[in-house]
Every structure is written in structure tokens, then in C-alpha cells.
Amino acid sequence: MNKDNIILGIESSCDDTSAAIIKNGTILSNITANQDVHNKYGGVVPELASRAHQQNIVPVVDLALKEAGIDTNDLSAIAFTQGPGLLGSLLVGATFAKSLSLGLSIPLIGVNHMKGHILAHFIQKQGEEKNVPKFPFLCLTVSGGHTQIVKVSAPLKMEVLGETIDDAAGEAFDKAAKLLGLPYPGGPLIDKHAQSGNKDRFKFTFPKIEGYRYSFSGLKTQFMNFLKKELQKDENFIENNLNDICASYQAHIIEYLFQKLKKAAFNENINQIAIAGGVSANSYLRNKLQELGKKHGWKTFIPEFEYCTDNAGMIAITGYFQYLEKDFAQQTIIPNARLKIE
Ligand code: KG4
Ligand code: ZN
Numbered sequence: 321m322n323k324d325n326i327i328l329g330i331e332s333s334c335d336d337t338s339a340a341i342i343k344n345g346t347i348l349s350n351i352t353a354n355q356d357v358h359n360k361y362g363g364v365v366p367e368l369a370s371r372a373h374q375q376n377i378v379p380v381v382d383l384a385l386k387e388a389g390i391d392t393n394d395l396s397a398i399a400f401t402q403g404p405g406l407l408g409s410l411l412v413g414a415t416f417a418k419s420l421s422l423g424l425s426i427p428l429i430g431v432n433h434m435k436g437h438i439l440a441h442f443i444q445k446q447g448e449e450k451n452v453p454k455f456p457f458l459c460l461t462v463s464g465g466h467t468q469i470v471k472v473s474a475p476l477k478m479e480v481l482g483e484t485i486d487d488a489a490g491e492a493f494d495k496a497a498k499l500l501g502l503p504y505p506g507g508p509l510i511d512k513h514a515q516s517g518n519k520d521r522f523k524f525t526f527p528k529i530e531g532y533r534y535s536f537s538g539l540k541t542q543f544m545n546f547l548k549k550e551l552q553k554d555e556n557f558i559e560n561n562l563n564d565i566c567a568s569y570q571a572h573i574i575e576y577l578f579q580k581l582k583k584a585a586f587n588e589n590i591n592q593i594a595i596a597g598g599v600s601a602n603s604y605l606r607n608k609l610q611e612l613g614k615k616h617g618w619k620t621f622i623p624e625f626e627y628c629t630d631n632a633g634m635i636a637i638t639g640y641f642q643y644l645e646k647d648f649a650q651q652t653i654i655p656n657a658r659l660k661i662e
Contacts, residue, residue, distance in 0.1 A: 329636025332413030333405025338632035339384035348388035370408035399639020402430035403659030410655035436634035463597035464490035482532020517567030
């Protein structure tokens with residue numbers, strides 16, 4: 321009997337098809353196929369996403385196993401993203417994982433994608449002893465679909481202290497980028513242009529909203545009106561000021577994210593602070609967290625770039641924690657587009 325815990329993780333919640341192998345908490349492979357089909361539409365087209373997942377899933381899993389040097393017979397369990405995400409996309413990963421677990425007679429594990437983003441902090445690499453957050457810690461999870469402040473008391477014990485009531489931070493980046501004529505996803509491009517821009521040049525406002533909740537939908541309208549007004553004065557306003565616009569807009573979003581996070585850290589008396597999700601790849605967010613960490617005596621945790629955006633490594637590590645708890649799913653499990661953390 322093999323005593324190693326070897327988990328195959330499968331992620332297919334949005335537009336990335338990904339498979340990873342984690343052995344006893346250490347990552348052996350993490351393969352992701354991105355889908356270029358969406359680029360010309362300026363956003364993810366759900367129907368095209370599920371079709372591309374169907375094409376990609378077998379070669380991606382195959383490559384993940386090969387790169388890890390693992391045979392399917394070595395696997396202890398199969399973990400897949402149950403939700404949240406696009407239903408058609410989730411279905412591809414879920415169906416594949418169910419069939420494989422049935423065929424191999426090994427446990428099936430349904431993983432919450434948002435927990436995955438957070439637990440990516442615990443992925444160990446071979447020959448490397450990574451510093452991981454101590455419990456309890458706070459995690460600001462910022463992605464294309466979510467913006468949450470989560471209190472993590474144990475690997476599988478999480479509580480959402482507050483979240484956005486409308487758009488996510490990633491959407492705020494992507495929608496503004498679209499208005500600026502930048503291709504999807506625009507977040508990384510705003511980040512790039514912002515690096516040579518002046519963040520204090522333009523000012524925006526945010527709605528006053530109670531507690532640890534966020535709201536981003538009004539910012540899009542504000543940004544649109546701002547551009548319209550400036551373009552009336554100078555039709556080349558965007559071209560002439562792109563870097564400053566990006567820097568100002570980006571800084572505004574990040575400052576807002578930290579306003580609430582600082583409040584939560586103070587009120588909960590927690591000094592272990594992490595960030596996660598696609599937007600945690602943002603350089604201003606990463607630098608600002610370190611700066612605030614020094615100022616407030618926080619121990620800060622910033623995920624490596626490869627584990628910020630959607631990847632199966634984060635699903636495999638969460639599956640690993642669930643495996644240790646024997647938190648297994650039945651074959652009757654179905655994907656849930658709106659799966660909650662609790
Ligand atoms: O976590 P993720 O890969 O997918 C979801 O679960 O949504 O996050 C994708 C989001 C997109 O909105 C993308 O624009 C944003 O993360 N993003 C960034 C950066 N890299 C990715 N936003 C700002 N700056 C970045 N460097
Ligand atoms: Zn995600």
C-alpha cells in the first residue's frame with residue numbers, strides 16, 4: 321500500500337483548464353492551458369469556454385501526470401473545482417474527475433475555488449521550506465469574480481468577514497481597461513502602464529459603505545464619465561495620458577481595498593495578513609501590502625505569480641487538506657456556480 325498522499329487537482333471554473341499533482345503537500349506539476357478564443361470578444365464567452373475545456377482537459381491532465389512522473393495508479397484521490405464559477409466550465413472538470421475517480425476506485429474531492437486561492441499559500445515546492453501563514457490569518461481574496469476579506473482559523477475553517485456587494489476588484493480593472501481600449505483581461509495591462517504613471521494625477525471617489533463590504537459598480541460609471549469629459553476637451557486624452565490614468569485608477573482601487581483590510585486586521589487583532597486571487601498579481605497591491613506590513617507590524621504573505629491566477633495547484637493543495645480530513649464527495653455531487661465558503 322502506497323503511504324504517500326498523491327492528489328490530482330483539476331481546475332476548470334472559468335477560462336483556464338488546469339491540472340496539478342501534489343504529493344504530501346509538495347507540488348510536482350501544475351499545467352495550465354489558457355483559452356485565446358475569448359480575446360476578440362473582450363471577455364469570457366461561457367459557451368466557448370466549456371468547449372475549450374473539453375478539448376484541453378485530457379492533454380492537460382496527461383501532461384501534469386507525465387511531468388510529475390506519476391501513473392494514474394499512484395493517485396490517492398482526485399480533487400476538482402466544484403464552484404463557484406461558470407456552470408458549463410465547472411461541468412467539464414466535474415464530469416472528468418468523477419469518471420476518473422470511478423474508474424480508478426479512489427476518493428473524489430469537491431473543492432471550493434475561493435478556498436483554493438487562499439490555500440495556495442501552503443503549496444510547498446520541492447527542496448524548499450516555505451514560510452506559511454499561522455492561524456488565524458486574514459486573507460484579502462481579489463479576483464475577476466470575487467472580493468472578500470476572509471478570516472482563516474484552520475486550513476478548512478474559513479469565515480467571510482465582508483465582500484463586494486456588486487462587481488469584483490478584477491472586474492473594476494477589466495471594465496476600465498476595456499474603456500481605455502485595452503484587450504481582455506485588462507488588469508495586467510493597467511498594472512504595466514501604471515508603472516510609468518503618476519498615481520496622484522487624477523482623483524476618484526468610492527461609495528461610503530458599512531463594515532468590510534465593498535462596492536465597485538459605481539466606479540465604472542464614474543470612470544466612464546471622467547473619460548467622456550476629458551475626451552471632449554482633448555480627443556487624444558487616452559493616448560496622451562494612459563500611464564497616469566492607469567496609475568491613478570489602480571492606486572484608487574488598491575487604497576480602497578486596504579481601507580477595509582486595515583480595519584479588519586485592527587478589529588480582529590490579527591497580524592498575519594495574506595492576499596490571494598488574480599488581482600494579487602498586481603505590483604502596486606503587492607508593494608503596498610509590504611509597506612503596510614512594515615508600518616503596522618504585520619507578517620505578510622504574497623503568493624508567487626503562478627499561484628495568483630487560476631491554477632490547479634491551489635485545488636490540489638485544498639484537496640490534500642480535505643483528503644487528510646477524509647472530506648470526500650459522492651458521485652452524486654454536482655457543480656455549484658455560486659458555491660459559498662461556509
Ligand atoms: O483569480 P483569477 O485568475 O480568475 C478568477 O477567479 O476570476 O483572476 C482574474 C482577474 C482578472 O480580472 C485580471 O484582470 C486580474 O485578475 N489580474 C490583475 C492582474 N493580473 C490579473 N489585475 C490587476 N493587476 C494585475 N497584475
Ligand atoms: Zn479564481
